[in-house]
Amino acid sequence: MTSQAQRGRIARSLGGARGSGLLSGWSVAVTLLALLVAAPVWVVLSSAFTPSGDVWSHLASTVLPRYVRNSLWLLLGVGLGSLVIGVGLAWLVTMCRFPGKRVFEWALLLPMAVPAYILAYTYTDFLQFAGPLQTTLRAVTGWGPGEYWFPNVRSLGGAIAMLTLALYPYVYLLSRAAFLEQSSSILEASRSLGRGPWRSFFSVSLPLARPAIAAGVALALMETLSDFGTVDYFGVQTFTTGIYRTWFGMGERVAAAQLAALLLVFVFVLVVLERWPRRRGAYQQPMSSRYRVLAMYRLTGRRAALAFMASLMPIALGFLLPAGVLLTMAVRNAGRSVSPAFWQYAGNSLLLAVLTALLAMVLALVLAYGVRIRPNVLTKLSTRVASMGYAVPGSVIAVGVLMPLGFIDNTVDGWMRSVFGVSTGLLLSGTIVGLVFAYLVRFLAVSFGTVEAGLGKVTRSMDEAAGSLGHKPLSTLVRVHMPILRGSLLTAMLLVFVDVIKELPATLIVRPFNFDTLAVRVYRLASDERLVEASGGALAIVLVGILPVIVLSTAIARSRERRR
Amino acid sequence: MHRRLPTAFVTVALLALLGLTSAQGVVNVYSARHYDSDTTLFEAFTEATGIEVNLIEAGADELIQRILSEGANSPADVIITVDAGRLWRADDAGILAPVESDALEAAIPANLRHPDGHWFGLSQRVRGLVYSSDRVDPAELSTYEDLATDAWRDRVCVRSSTNIYNISLTASVIASAGVDAAQAWADGIARNLARSPQGGDTDQIRAVAAAECDVAIVNHYYLARLIASSDPADQAVVAAVGMFFPNQEDRGTHVNISGAGVVATAPNRENAIRFIEFLATPEAQEVFAKANHEFPAVEGVAVSEAVAGFGTFRTDELNVAAVGENSAEALRVMDRANWP
Numbered sequence: 001m002t003s004q005a006q007r008g009r010i011a012r013s014l015g016g017a018r019g020s021g022l023l024s025g026w027s028v029a030v031t032l033l034a035l036l037v038a039a040p041v042w043v044v045l046s047s048a049f050t051p052s053g054d055v056w057s058h059l060a061s062t063v064l065p066r067y068v069r070n071s072l073w074l075l076l077g078v079g080l081g082s083l084v085i086g087v088g089l090a091w092l093v094t095m096c097r098f099p100g101k102r103v104f105e106w107a108l109l110l111p112m113a114v115p116a117y118i119l120a121y122t123y124t125d126f127l128q129f130a131g132p133l134q135t136t137l138r139a140v141t142g143w144g145p146g147e148y149w150f151p152n153v154r155s156l157g158g159a160i161a162m163l164t165l166a167l168y169p170y171v172y173l174l175s176r177a178a179f180l181e182q183s184s185s186i187l188e189a190s191r192s193l194g195r196g197p198w199r200s201f202f203s204v205s206l207p208l209a210r211p212a213i214a215a216g217v218a219l220a221l222m223e224t225l226s227d228f229g230t231v232d233y234f235g236v237q238t239f240t241t242g243i244y245r246t247w248f249g250m251g252e253r254v255a256a257a258q259l260a261a262l263l264l265v266f267v268f269v270l271v272v273l274e275r276w277p278r279r280r281g282a283y284q285q286p287m288s289s290r291y292r293v294l295a296m297y298r299l300t301g302r303r304a305a306l307a308f309m310a311s312l313m314p315i316a317l318g319f320l321l322p323a324g325v326l327l328t329m330a331v332r333n334a335g336r337s338v339s340p341a342f343w344q345y346a347g348n349s350l351l352l353a354v355l356t357a358l359l360a361m362v363l364a365l366v367l368a369y370g371v372r373i374r375p376n377v378l379t380k381l382s383t384r385v386a387s388m389g390y391a392v393p394g395s396v397i398a399v400g401v402l403m404p405l406g407f408i409d410n411t412v413d414g415w416m417r418s419v420f421g422v423s424t425g426l427l428l429s430g431t432i433v434g435l436v437f438a439y440l441v442r443f444l445a446v447s448f449g450t451v452e453a454g455l456g457k458v459t460r461s462m463d464e465a466a467g468s469l470g471h472k473p474l475s476t477l478v479r480v481h482m483p484i485l486r487g488s489l490l491t492a493m494l495l496v497f498v499d500v501i502k503e504l505p506a507t508l509i510v511r512p513f514n515f516d517t518l519a520v521r522v523y524r525l526a527s528d529e530r531l532v533e534a535s536g537g538a539l540a541i542v543l544v545g546i547l548p549v550i551v552l553s554t555a556i557a558r559s560r561e562r563r564r
Numbered sequence: 565m566h567r568r569l570p571t572a573f574v575t576v577a578l579l580a581l582l583g584l585t586s587a588q589g590v591v592n593v594y595s596a597r598h599y600d601s602d603t604t605l606f607e608a609f610t611e612a613t614g615i616e617v618n619l620i621e622a623g624a625d626e627l628i629q630r631i632l633s634e635g636a637n638s639p640a641d642v643i644i645t646v647d648a649g650r651l652w653r654a655d656d657a658g659i660l661a662p663v664e665s666d667a668l669e670a671a672i673p674a675n676l677r678h679p680d681g682h683w684f685g686l687s688q689r690v691r692g693l694v695y696s697s698d699r700v701d702p703a704e705l706s707t708y709e710d711l712a713t714d715a716w717r718d719r720v721c722v723r724s725s726t727n728i729y730n731i732s733l734t735a736s737v738i739a740s741a742g743v744d745a746a747q748a749w750a751d752g753i754a755r756n757l758a759r760s761p762q763g764g765d766t767d768q769i770r771a772v773a774a775a776e777c778d779v780a781i782v783n784h785y786y787l788a789r790l791i792a793s794s795d796p797a798d799q800a801v802v803a804a805v806g807m808f809f810p811n812q813e814d815r816g817t818h819v820n821i822s823g824a825g826v827v828a829t830a831p832n833r834e835n836a837i838r839f840i841e842f843l844a845t846p847e848a849q850e851v852f853a854k855a856n857h858e859f860p861a862v863e864g865v866a867v868s869e870a871v872a873g874f875g876t877f878r879t880d881e882l883n884v885a886a887v888g889e890n891s892a893e894a895l896r897v898m899d900r901a902n903w904p
Contacts, residue, residue, distance in 0.1 A: 062899040124763065129774035130797050146775060154762040235724055235762035237904055245726045248625040250892045251653060399629045406633035413637055426637050429630075430620075509626040513592065513618035513639075524598035524621065532795075 026473060027379055030370030033363065034382035040400030040441050041264075041388045047254050048261040055255040059246065067242040067259075070156060071266070074231070074238060075221055077160030078167060082220045085164065085314055086171025087213055091201055092307055094179040098299040104311040105176075106553040109169050111318025113545030115502040116166035117229025118522070118538045121531050122322040123162065124233070125329075127153045154234040162234075163224050165318035170223070170495065171216035173553075174450060177491050178212035179205060181457060197297050211456050215449040218270050219495075222391040222445060225263060228505070239263045240393045247396065260392060267391040271384060323542055329535035341516075342536070346544050349517040352432070352507075353500040356439040357447075357493040363440065364447035364492055365485075368455050369477050373463070383448065390445035394505030401438040401510060405429045430512050438506040443499050447492035454488025455481065490555050494548060501545050518544060590616045591835040594631065595644040596624035597822060601855030608851075609842050615835050624650035631659050636829055641836035644686075644824045647728045649735070651683040651823050652888020660825040663837055671844045671862045675883045676821055683825035686843050687858040690784040690879065691733050691818045693808040694769050699778045705808045708737065708818070711779065712752025720753060721768040721777035724761040725898035729783055729820060734897055735890035736818045739882055743893060750901035761904050766790070773804040783820075788857035788870035809877040816878040820887070821861065 092098075093105050127133055127150075134150060137143070152158065182205060190204045206213075228240050239259060247256030299307050367386070371379045389397050409426045416424045428434045458481060466476040482489065504519045511520070518541045525534035595602065598621055606617040620627070624645040631640050631654075643659070645651050654660055655678065663681040676685030693705055704715075711720055722730065738746040758777035768780035769787055787807055790798045809817040824843065826836045842848055846865050853860035854868045866872075 058896055058899065062902070066904075124767075128767075128770065129776070130770060130800065155760075232724075232726070233763065235760055235904060241726060245895065248623070249726060249728075249731060249895045251656075252892070395623070395626060399626060399633075402630050402633040406635055410635045410637060423637070426634060426639065429634050429637075430639065505626075508622035509630055511620065513620055515620075520621075 024374055026370045027374040027376060030367055030374065031378045031382045034367055034379070034386040037363070037386040037441050037444050038382065038388070039404045040397055040438075041385060041392060043403045044257055044392060044396055044400040045261050045264070046257075048257040050254050055246070055250070055252045056258065059242075059255065059259070063237065063242060063245075066237050067239050070231075070236055071225065071238045071263075073156055074160060074163065074224055074236070075266075077157075078163045078224045079217055079221055081160065081164035082168040082171045083213070083217055085168040086173075086216060086220075087175045087206075087209075089311055089314070090172045090176035090179055091205065092311065094176055095197070095201075095205075095296055096299050096307060097296040098304040098307040100308055100311065104315070106550050107315050107319075108172055108311065109549045109553055110315055110546060111165050112169035112173075112498050113501075113542045113549060114166060114319060114322050115229070115504075115519070115541065116162050116227060117233065117526070118326075118541070119162045119166055119318070119322050120159075120230040120233050121526055121534075121538075122325045123153050123158070125531060126321070126325050127151075156234075156236050159231050159234045159236045162230050163220075163227060165314060167220040167223055168314060168318075170219045171213065173491055173495065174212045174216035174219075174453065175209050177450075177487050178209035178453070178457070181454070181487060182208055208457075212453040214273075215453040219390070219446055219449055221270055222267060225266060225391045226393045228393055228395065239266075243393055243396055256396070260396060264388055264391065267388060270391075271387075319542075323539065326535045326539045326542070329532050330539050333532050333535070342518075342540055345516050345518045345521050345537070346540060348515060349501050349519070349541075349544060352435065352439070352517065353497045355432075356436050356443065356500045357497040359436065360440055360443055360447040360496045361451070361489055361493045363444060364451040365477070365482070365489065367444075367448055368452040369473075369481065371452070372455055373473050387445035387448050389441040390443065394442065394503070395509070397442055398438060398506040398509040401434070401441055401506065402429070405434050405437070405510075430510075432512060432515075435507065435510045435512070438510045439496075439500050439503065442503065442506055443496045446495045446499060450492040450495060451485065451488055454485045454491075458484055494553070497548050498545050501541060589614055589835075590618055591832050591839045592618045592639045592641045593620070593644065593839070594627040594640045594642070594827075595619060595621050596627060596646050596650065597621070597644055599856055601851055605843070605848055605851050608848070609839060612842070613835075613838060615838065617839070625653070628654050628657055628659065631827060631829075632657060638827065638829050639831060640827045641830040641832045642824055642839055643827055644822070646822045647689075647732055647820050648685070648823070648884030649728055649732050649888045649891040651678075651821075651825060652885050652891070654825060655682045656888075659828055661828040661830065661833070663826050663840070665837055665841060667841045668844055673861070673863070675881050676823070676861050678825075678885060679883075683823050684840055684844065685821035685823040685861045685884065686840075686849070687822045687853045687856075687861055688879070689729075689820045689822065689858055690809065691729055691781060691820065692784050692787075693779055693810055694772055694782050694787055694805050695779045695808055696772050696775070697804060697806050699775075700806075702806060702808055705779070705810065707811045707814070708733070708781075709749055710810075711781070712749045712756065714756075716756045716779065718756065718758050719778040720756040721758055721771045721780040722753065722761060722782075723764060723768060725895065725903040729765075730781075730898070730903075731891050731894050732820050732887045733781070733818050734894035735887045736880060736882060738890040738894055738897070739886040740815055740880075743897065746894070747897050747900065750897050750903055754898075754901040754903040757903075769805060770801055773801040784859075784871070784874060785857035788868065788874075791870040791873065792857070792868070807874055809874075811880070812878050815882070816880040819859075819879045819884075821884050822858065823861075 089108055093101050093108065125131055137148070186204060186208070187200060190200045195203065226240060228244065231238050232241050239262070243256050243259045243263070246252050246259055367383050371383055392400070405428045409429050412427060413424045416422050462480055462484070463476060466480045471479065502519055504523050507517055507520055508523070518537055522534045522537040522541060525531070525537065593606070606619065610616055624643070627643055628650070631638050631643065634640070643654055645654070660682040665681065668677070668681070668684050672684050676688070677683065695702065695705060725731070734746060734750060737749055759771070765782040765786040766789070768782050769790065771777050772780045784807065787802070787805070790802050793799070811817055824840050826833060826840065830836050843852060844862060846862060849860040849862045849865040853865065857868045857871050859867060859871065
């Protein structure tokens, strides 16, 4: 610690009086932390620059065009879908009063508890030829097989629908947090100047919330790019399935890394697009010293009914229906679907999720704040790269995690052997520490994006005021920013928590011996086409995911009132 | 620095102690099989030998990567995969050690194990044809090659070419007839597809029952599972289809294996060998194979009722290692055939 302070002092002398240079303590600390998290991404990409022989020309002439086309369509569809549903409903439940609004506020988050691949499995089961819907349809209408047209859920359109349902909550959660944090005085000013609800939304609320909305959409799109379970099951070939195929099927690791690099170009474009609105910096708002409950638009009659239906739709399709299908399956086959070891799996899932959510939040806060007070090329670039893990397919990033862990372990072991003649074996590989590191690599983007968007809305004059009162950066962070950011910090934790509960590929590969989580359990069964046996576990994932969703979303809503 | 030394020593001492106590009676298994029956079997092994089984389950390719990155210190003793291609790949990566075991060599036929004992097949999975009883006369069916002819235009269902069972099947076609013939075959299959590949093998069987296609290429145990199911919907599917094992007149039906090998850096090598030998005993084979309706690797072991109903047939005696060798080429063949 002392050495760090010394380094900080030296760095300040190197980097100028105010320590804003590349070598200031904050700058170095943020860069190092970010590089640590980015290491697995680099491991994956490092081989991308070696020649891969004729594989690449083979890919380009056969399957690559299809990967690009499908991935672009997926991005476009999921992006638009989650944007419209997420932002529209966030604004509706924040600004309008209509029957059920109180429940919808949190219930709109419920689909987040259902992993997209589970949605895919249940919808396939529900909509297939022998499924309940088509059977009823045939019974009611008297149509025979092949005499009617029925949409095929296992298609590009189906994949877009599944991913939109599973991912719109990211946009909803972040834009709602942004709408809640908006100063009531600005909206009142807009209203007093005669702007109606629609124009206030488009000319005031939306531009102010743009960084948060962009962050939410970027998360949804990154998750879309890294999705394997859904597109693989639906037979939609994307970059992700292509990377799997090339790496694990052909054993062509270099070509797979090159595909992954190409995928990250997509992500870079996304990130740049997301940054665009923030450049102008015109969206910081004064912190309102007075807090008052906003006068909401009261909806009645047909409008209230419309608002009610609009809010109910995504919940019904993204949560009630799939959970219902799972529940029926689990109950009908109780003997096969429920096992006593569930509590242990759930305990493991919870432990990992809580631990990671806390760490990811703290890490994101430090990194985002570091970039804020030391915005130089090192901090900006390294945090950008550190957030890339979210877009890389889980299995690939997990292998990327294994290598640095193994390297550290074996280096330490080798050193201990040569110096003390004792073998330390593997210290990190195959432990919970390694697993939590893998999660941080994968999900840092989620907490970082959320915290950064929140921090961006806090005016610089707060930092300056704290500075003039003698607060050092760290104390400003803890005593000024953290209380203001309460809502964003909780949101960040919630998102990471739910993501960890659902996470699969990294858990499978990095976990310790004899260590099962709910997601692992469900995957074991579902991957082997035993959906009925998997239904109990899938339901448990949904249930374990729901409780924190409800608790934290009410806390987020309350955080606005706390700022009084 | 000096102040930390005592702590370091204590840590090292503790870890060494842990290492010693755990080295006595464990076997660390990295498994790509995900069946509850396996867990039961592992418990039986512990009961019989006193050796504890530590287990990690994940995809075989990822497990291979994990062993590679753990390096010399890897705790892995045994790796179990669900297909020959991955066993070959593990061997190719240099992580498997040769094992000499009279028990294993006596129990497991030569084509189901590595010539030098790098790995041993433990159960067999047959890639057969499921046809519609209404629309297909089994007499029309003959070989995998025949499915690529124009008679089957728009009538075939099969899952994605990313699937390892399809890769292995194509690799076996390459092994038997060469790349060019395999290309022509894959082109024909891709042309004859009734629908874009989607879902798993069970979904292909359901598609046959739902009249979306007339014949599907699937592993036998997916149908066996439906036969054993008590769900009326599954029974309706079973009633509408039949099982056919192709290529009886020539090389035999393509088989894949689930198998195991001892890891080169295994800290508990003796236990690892005992573990695999245990899995090859008739008692264990029965559990191992029956629970998932597979064919046991050891002859004379009872199969599940559903599988017994399939009767006896000839299987491709090609050593499954040849399948692994050709699997990368197989994927390219299917890419070129535009088999999604």
